[in-house]
Amino acid sequence: MKSEKLFELTSRYMPGGVSSPVRAYKPYPFFTVHAKGSRIYDVDGREYIDYCLAYGPLVLGHGNEEVKDAVREQLEKGWLYGTPHEKEIDLAKKITTHYPSVEMVRFVNTGSEATMAGIRLARGFKERDKIVKIEGGFHGAHDGVLVKAGSGATTFGIPDSKGIPKDSVKNTLQVPFNDAAALTTMLEKNSGEVAAVIIEPVMGNVGPIPPQNNYLSDVRKITAENDVSLILDEVITGFRLALGGAQEFYGVDADLTILGKIVGGGFPIGMFGGKREIMELIAPSGAVYQAGTFSGNPVSITAGLKTIEILEREEVPGRINKLGERMRTALSEILRDSGVEGYVSGVGSMFKVFFSPNGAEVKNYADALKCDKDRYMRFFHKMLSSGIFLPPSQFETNFISFTHNDADIKRTVEAYKENLYA
Numbered sequence: 337m338k339s340e341k342l343f344e345l346t347s348r349y350m351p352g353g354v355s356s357p358v359r360a361y362k363p364y365p366f367f368t369v370h371a372k373g374s375r376i377y378d379v380d381g382r383e384y385i386d387y388c389l390a391y392g393p394l395v396l397g398h399g400n401e402e403v404k405d406a407v408r409e410q411l412e413k414g415w416l417y418g419t420p421h422e423k424e425i426d427l428a429k430k431i432t433t434h435y436p437s438v439e440m441v442r443f444v445n446t447g448s449e450a451t452m453a454g455i456r457l458a459r460g461f462k463e464r465d466k467i468v469k470i471e472g473g474f475h476g477a478h479d480g481v482l483v484k485a486g487s488g489a490t491t492f493g494i495p496d497s498k499g500i501p502k503d504s505v506k507n508t509l510q511v512p513f514n515d516a517a518a519l520t521t522m523l524e525k526n527s528g529e530v531a532a533v534i535i536e537p538v539m540g541n542v543g544p545i546p547p548q549n550n551y552l553s554d555v556r557k558i559t560a561e562n563d564v565s566l567i568l569d570e571v572i573t574g575f576r577l578a579l580g581g582a583q584e585f586y587g588v589d590a591d592l593t594i595l596g597k598i599v600g601g602g603f604p605i606g607m608f609g610g611k612r613e614i615m616e617l618i619a620p621s622g623a624v625y626q627a628g629t630f631s632g633n634p635v636s637i638t639a640g641l642k643t644i645e646i647l648e649r650e651e652v653p654g655r656i657n658k659l660g661e662r663m664r665t666a667l668s669e670i671l672r673d674s675g676v677e678g679y680v681s682g683v684g685s686m687f688k689v690f691f692s693p694n695g696a697e698v699k700n701y702a703d704a705l706k707c708d709k710d711r712y713m714r715f716f717h718k719m720l721s722s723g724i725f726l727p728p729s730q731f732e733t734n735f736i737s738f739t740h741n742d743a744d745i746k747r748t749v750e751a752y753k754e755n756l757y758a
């Protein structure tokens with residue numbers, strides 16, 4: 337196996353052999369040579385239907401030709417200016433049109449950077465230090481949010497990273513998802529000290545967990561009543577659930593919105609944005625500092641812009657949401673018939689089989705942690721042998737792209753049927 341040999345080599349040079357922890361799994365991850373549409377190909381000549389999709393950005397699948405042409409055209413004109421350029425306005429217009437709660441934006445390079453600066457801005461705005469996050473919520477890999485964090489931090493059993501000063505985590509309070517009463521209690525207990533609540537509208541980094549009933553509108557109400565800013569981290573849901581993200585899909589708004597992943601069309605990007613009165617506190621117009629050499633670079637902006645144009649023209653979110661619905665319905669039937677203990681979770685184009693005890697619904701982080709992650713990994717490897725690449729963790733979301741077709745879904749459902757009895 338070439339992948340095995342390459343993994344030995346990379347492990348000499350890179351901790352765990354990877355550039356980001358979620359990519360590592362035992363005994364070794366496959367190495368990719370190329371990817372196109374819904375397919376990813378490894379160095380050993382195998383082809384997989386990809387439901388990992390780089391953990392979210394590739395809503396159009398791999399290697400979209402229109403995006404490629406737009407980027408190529410941009411490359412001819414240069415790839416980094418260090419000055420303002422016109423396409424930034426075009427992308428800002430698209431975002432503010434689809435997200436009415438966003439009046440101004442700041443482009444950065446990753447989702448992590450966007451939440452880091454967004455939280456700083458929210459603190460500057462209220463002149464308070466504390467924030468509330470959701471247990472198992474993932475907002476990137478910086479100090480203040482690596483407390484009970486999802487994604488790789490949970491997969492590898494280090495939700496509370498070492499190396500973070502106690503003084504920075506003491507300002508991060510936690511409440512469970514789908515529990516509005518707990519949020520009210522927390523805000524009342526810390527009255528006048530909390531700057532913001534940061535939340536993924538659909539939890540995406542412990543597997544997809546949708547909000548129940550009126551949870552999001554309750555959160556909106558509770559934050560407003562307690563004079564606390566609401567930061568919606570739509571890095572996954574943005575331009576996926578709907579063009580206007582979870583805000584459009586669930587009919588809520590936010591004081592600050594975080595975007596990333598899809599908004600760069602597969603190139604590095606992040607964005608935080610919100611109401612003018614808050615955003616104008618950012619330097620150089622205000623006293624909250626944030627800066628970046630690569631921010632607003634024309635390549636990421638071009639790729640994002642072209643991607644959003646295609647999403648609009650082809651009405652992609654509605655179409656992939658339908659595929660997601662079909663997938664979840666089919667998988668639920670299979671689970672029921674198989675007698676395997678599990679629960680099919682998700683919304684829109686996001687789905688996941690949780691191996692939950694007695695097939696119980698997964699409503700929050702504590703529920704997700706009860707799932708059989710070893711069983712999931714056995715299942716994951718069987719699926720890989722069947723030519724289906726799922727994310728290598730019980731706690732990561734499966735994504736569907738615009739290039740996944742009926743035949744892909746059918747083959748995938750068959751593979752679930754064969755492999756669930758791991």
Ligand SMILES: *Cc1c(COP(=O)(O)O)cnc(C)c1O
Pocket residue numbers: 445446447448449451474475476477536540541569570571572596597605606
């Ligand atoms: C991926 C993700 C981030 C971090 O984005 P990066 O670009 O990986 O830094 C932040 N928030 C959520 C909800 C994410 O899924």
